[in-house]
Amino acid sequence: MMDSEKYLGIYKTRRQGNSVTVTIPKEANINAGTELAVTQTSAGIIYVPIKPTKKTNRYATQAAKNYNYQQDIDDLGYDPNTQPPVGSERINDSW
8 A cells, every 4th residue: 555545444335326436434534526627547446536626717718808809890791789689689688
């Protein structure tokens, strides 16, 4: 065993719907909802927690703040915000 490995015990699987689940003990320090990458090897199954990616608002980035949206409108030749709907593409205008 490596220094970072810690034996956490033996756990029994159980059926839940069409899946088989195994309980992860609290001592493993894995939060509920954590995604795990699962790899099957000749030695067994390896579960590795996936670090969540930070979700960012793409319109709050510096690139979006510096983008010339007026140039897009000028290139179109009209302002899409001032055009009435043609079909049913705007069912709810309250947004």
